[in-house]
Amino acid sequence: NAGVTQTPKFRVLKTGQSMTLLCAQDMNHEYMYWYRQDPGMGLRLIHYSVGEGTTAKGEVPDGYNVSRLKKQNFLLGLESAAPSQTSVYFCASSEALMNTEAFFGQGTRLTVV
Amino acid sequence: GESVGLHLPTLSVQEGDNSIINCAYSNSASDYFIWYKQESGKGPQFIIDIRSNMDKRQGQRVTVLLNKTVKHLSLQIAATQPGDSAVYFCAENMGRGYQLIWGAGTKLIIKP
Secondary structure: OOOEEEEOOEEEEOOOOOEEEEEEEOOOOOEEEEEEEOOOOOEEEEEEEOOOOOOEEOOOOOOEEEEOOOOOEEEEEEOOOOHHHOEEEEEEEEOOOOOOOEEEOOOEEEEEO | OOOEEOOOOEEEEEOOOOEEEEEEEOOOOOOEEEEEEEOOOOOOEEEEEEEOOOOEEEOOOEEEEEEOOOOEEEEEEOOOOHHHOEEEEEEEEOOOOOOOEEOOOEEEEEEO
């Protein structure tokens, strides 16, 4: 049982480049989330999904897009990367929305130069 | 600013002693609180949660205390072990559909 798997684990982008982060979960969870974690700060919610085909904005959605075409996958896209998007990105999934234990992936460390 | 914060950014504890990690919150409407542990290079891992209709909840070697009067949350770890070294986050939620608001974290260091 792999849980939540994120790819890639590391990536360096040049300003203006685009990329997609992939999250896959094998727990049949309805709810999935993308967070970013910056030094000295807690996690901040970027976007989330309450089920296949749905997405919703979180606290810091600007500059990111997401898609949930399949229940087990949640993709996070950066259309035009900026240095301010240098961060560690975490995907998570849960059985219920927000008020419950979430299972996290190992993170993607993204550097935008 | 963030409604959830921590009193101590770093806590050093002797192995075998009990650890107490504190968290203050400012939103009196919050009704759900959760603690996560994050080891270096890994994603956060659920420890324990508590709802506002409770003031104490116990897990395996951990206890969470909630004091709504002073808007304070604490995580107690009994008989701290080297594997407890991590950053501990508290988070709050005002109810179903609302987003979790995370604190900045407390780093727990275990002294041999």
